[in-house]
Amino acid sequence: MSQDTISKVCVIGAGTMGAGIAAQVANAGVPVLLLDIVPEDGANRSAIAEGAVARMLKTEPAPFMSKAAARLVETGNIEDDLAKVADCDWIIEAVIERLDIKQGLYEKLEALKRPGAAVSSNTSTIPLEKLVEGRSDAFKADFLITHFFNPPRYMRLMEIVTGPATDAGVATRVRLFADVALGKTVVDANDTPGFIANRIGTYWIQLGLNAAFDMGLSVELADAIAGKPMGVPKTGIFGLVDLVGIDLMPHLQASLTSTLAKDDPYQAIARTHPLIEKMIGEGYTGRKGKGGFYRLNKEKGRQKEVIDLASGDYHAADRPAGPRGAAAKGDLRKLVETKGEIGAYAWAVLGGTLAYAARLVPEAAGDVLAVDAAMKLGYNWKMGPFEMIDKLGASWLAERLAAEGQPVPAILTLAGDRPFYRVEDGQREYLGLDGEYHKVPRPEGVLSLADVKLATRPLLRNASAALWDIGDGVVCLEFTGKMNALDGEVMKLIVQALPLVQSQYKALVVYNEGSHFSAGANLGLAMFAVNIAAYSEIEKLVAGGQMAYKGLKYAPFPVVGAPAGMALGGGCEILLHCDAIQAHAELYVGLVECGVGLVPGWGGNGEMLERARNAARMPRGPMPPVAKVFETVSTATVSKSAAQAKELLFLRPDDAITMNRDRLLYDAKHKALALVEGYTPPEPPEFRLPGPSGRTGLAMAAESFHKRGLATDYDLVVSDYLAEVLTGGEADVTDPVSEQELLKLERDAFMKLVHSSRSVARIEHMLETGKPLRN
Structure with a gap:
């Protein structure tokens, strides 16, 4: 296309x-x-x-x-x-x-x-x-x-x-x-005020603000209810208004009230709140101003504070007793039926918003698909309004609205006891305004793994990965664990997949439809193994990962990586072993192991060295490629886009970039098919590395960072182990270093570091906070 x-x-x-x-x-x-x-x-x-x-x-x-x-x-x-x-x-x-x-x-x-x-x-x-x-x-x-x-x-x-x-x-x-x-x-969208997303979004925000003021709720509790439990951004409504700017709200309100019909439900809820007017006047316009409903008090060590909607005073932010159990985990019916102020606020916001959204088909949008797409992509909701209605039940929603004397939108009556979405013969369908179901259309050039999974069963599956037939002789390797973390089960499935693909298929694509390609190795499992001193199991996992990834690299069929979002650590390493990459433009890829006190252990060091020595404009000699990789890996550098990933050598110059996330799998599949004819796997590389003298040079570079406060004491230790791997250990520059020898060097370095209490502290800190420990 x-x-x-x-x-x-x-x-x-x-x-x-x-x-x-x-x-x-x-x-x-x-x-x-x-x-x-x-x-x-x-x-x-x-x-x-x-x-x-x-x-x-x-x-x-x-x-x-x-x-x-x-x-x-x-x-x-x-x-x-x-x-x-x-x-x-x-x-x-x-x-x-x-x-x-x-x-x-x-x-x-x-x-x-x-x-x-x-x-x-x-x-x-x-x-x-x-x-x-x-x-x-x-x-x-x-x-x-x-x-x-x-x-x-x-x-x-x-x-x-x-x-x-x-x-x-x-x-x-x-x-x-x-x-x-x-x-x-x-x-x-139709030519109506606010079109789709902003019209519904503004209504939703106004309902949330009004209900919190009217019910005397705290800002924290309101956001705890109308945030993650509803499948909308965890900021909640007040946090979202802080993000977009409190001063924007009066302009949106003025625009809609002046252009919408007088009988539009928004007219009845549009109102100003004196506290909000006062905040705007004093410069409390949200994150871009002095603060908003939330602020960081610099005089108290950047303590997070929240405003009291009744008094206008700030106090230390609290974690309220919000929804619990199923109500907190996406069961919308349980949420709105919760007794007390939690259920009352949830219904005020959700019931009103869904009723309004239902009213806008066909006024603002031609079908339910447009409304759901607009809210999911424009406001980052996990589900669109009609997907939410399906969770509640259209007839249940209609009955509750009627019982409260509220008008029932025609589309709810049309649906009756039927859902707005269903799966029929392995295909997702939606309810049209004609009362009939229609297939959810996919544009040409779009292939959805979710669609494949509705219509077929996996070729292979275990607790952490699955293998799917995506047509035309191509299979898809999908990670399925939390954050698509990688563990021994993933490696086991890769090993099982290799002979199956070789005997019955043409090519393999590594892809999934999670928010992120992979957060890397499962650190929780690694920490568990450390705590019980199961070091042999850790070494077995490292060796197994090396074997699985090299199996992909030298398979007699093309392997194409198709990452989107984060691809960190082991998630980056599997990409480095692919024949080609079709990356989504928003790719945040990097070898971040040094940040948790380790070195890349699944073959990433050698793959990066190979990329560096083949890079255009790389100075000749054994040291420049090593220095380039050392700089990138020791600092745990992560690309801020696929374009920057090419500059950092995580992607090759001829790796392709897909701008539309929905088109990524289709593009990757066709890239894999284009490689099939005449395909031969690569030859194992042989390296000429600078040895101990090169390691000394890298140590001097790291020490200069340390003196400038850019590297900690333990960073020097970790980077020295990395330098030992990248320079080939004790090998002289005249001695060739094989890929297997390099793998052993990185495996040995990894195991030495995992025994260190300071590396363990880094891993624990990352698991607890999600942030690196600077020890």
């Missing part, structure tokens, strides 16, 4: 949103023109756009996936450079939400842009029909709304709104580009 029909983009408006959109276009490898107004002083007429790019290069989380992407952004200003839009295939307007300013800009664009070039607005408050008033039919045919979510790099949702005059071909080109190149899930 190609997005070549859009080869250059212009973004007008270099504020946070516009600049972020431009950065994501550049992340896709597409040139982008970023324009803004000329500043009042006029000394540098393009200062606003230039300043936006400079800020983004320093911002965390980073809008750019690499510094190279930033070079694809051309900056300018509207007065001098607007004529350059003639070279652009898509012009995105992201200026201030004022109709007169937008319409004035469109008048200029109409005279400059070429026919067929798409023009879209990033608005979420102004109807499309008003935006194009006074424009020609030709302009209207090229116009649509593309509503991105902030930050554009990380938020996968893009709502698209077309008008009656929008050309279908233009809309299709934009959809395809946004999907394939920008990595967005494109959801069609």
Whole structure:
């Protein structure tokens, strides 16, 4: 699938949103023109756009996936450079939400842009029909709304709104580009205020705020109820408002109350709270201000404090007695039926939100799929509203609403006792507005492992991994443990899979649909083994992992890794042993073992050395590749994107990147199939390593870090063991070091470190806090 029909983009408006959109276009490898107004002083007429790019290069989380992407952004200003839009295939307007300013800009664009070039607005408050008033039919045919979510790099949702005059071909080109190149899930929304996600999200937040004030709940308890137990972000509602900015809420409220129909349920709940007005006035606007509903008190050692909704005073944050048992673990019926204030608040928020969402089909969205996708991707809910309704039961929800005298949305009556989603003949279906079930569609180029699992049984399975037939002679190795951690069961399944794939299939893909590819080795199991002094079992696990990973590397069929999210430690090492990688753009990969007082033990050292010595521009000689790998591994460096993973050598130059997470498995499968014909496994490498003199050089480098306070005492110890492995132990630079000899060196170093009490302390600290111990 190609997005070549859009080869250059212009973004007008270099504020946070516009600049972020431009950065994501550049992340896709597409040139982008970023324009803004000329500043009042006029000394540098393009200062606003230039300043936006400079800020983004320093911002965390980073809008750019690499510094190279930033070079694809051309900056300018509207007065001098607007004529350059003639070279652009898509012009995105992201200026201030004022109709007169937008319409004035469109008048200029109409005279400059070429026919067929798409023009879209990033608005979420102004109807499309008003935006194009006074424009020609030709302009209207090229116009649509593309509503991105902030930050554009990380938020996968893009709502698209077309008008009656929008050309279908233009809309299709934009959809395809946004999907394939920008990595967005494109959801069609109707031209209604707030579209889908923000309309439901704003209603949900307002309900949560109102109910907490009215019921006299503490902020902590409200967030403990309307957070993780509902499958929404653990921030809860008050924490979320702090994150997005408390001062944004009055603007959203004003926008919706001025544009929604007078009988819309939002009108009845929209209200201001004096405490919130006071907080905004005093600069307590959330995380970007002096604090919000939560704050960190610097005078008390950054103690976390929370505001009292009645008095407005801050006090130390407490952990309230929130939902328990099934109610805390996703049983929504149990949650809303809990006696007392927990159940009452849960019902006030959840019941009202779900009823409102149900009311918006078909007003704001054409089907339940659009609503669920919008809330899952726009607000990071684990389940969409209609998936939640299925948990409660549509008829149960309708009966409770009716019993309380509330209107019952028509779609709940249509569903009756039926769910909105079901699985029939191994395929997921949804309930349409015609009262019939329809297959959940998948765009061309999308392959879902979840779909495969509905229709088939695994070829192999144990407690930590499974092997699936994904069609066309390709199988998928899936990790299934918590955080996709790796253990002996994973290694056992790999060993079992090798002869099966060799005899009956063509290729193997290592992939899963968890939030993260793998957090690495199961440290909890390792700690248990240490506590009972089962060191022989640990050594057996290390050797077993080395054998399994080398089995993949030298298998007589192609192996393709398809990671997304975190791929740490052993999760990184399995990728290093693959023939090729098809990575999701948001890949955070690294060998982090030194952070827990260990060294990579599953062959990662040798694979990194091989990559380094083959890297372009690597100086000749045995020492430069070793120094490069030592620097990356000893500091437990993790990439901040797949693009940066190439710079760090975790990915090869010809490894591919998929921008849309939904397309990753399809792309990886086809990469594996492309390698099948004429495939031969690689030859085992032989290394020329610098030996003891090289180890001394690395020790000196580590000591300089120590003197600057960048490395602890124990970091020096761990890095010295790493240096011993990377330099080949006692081998002289003239002696070849085989891959097996290098594996023994790393195995010996790993076992020596795992006996150390200071390494054990690091492992325990990581398990308890999720953070490295700097001992």
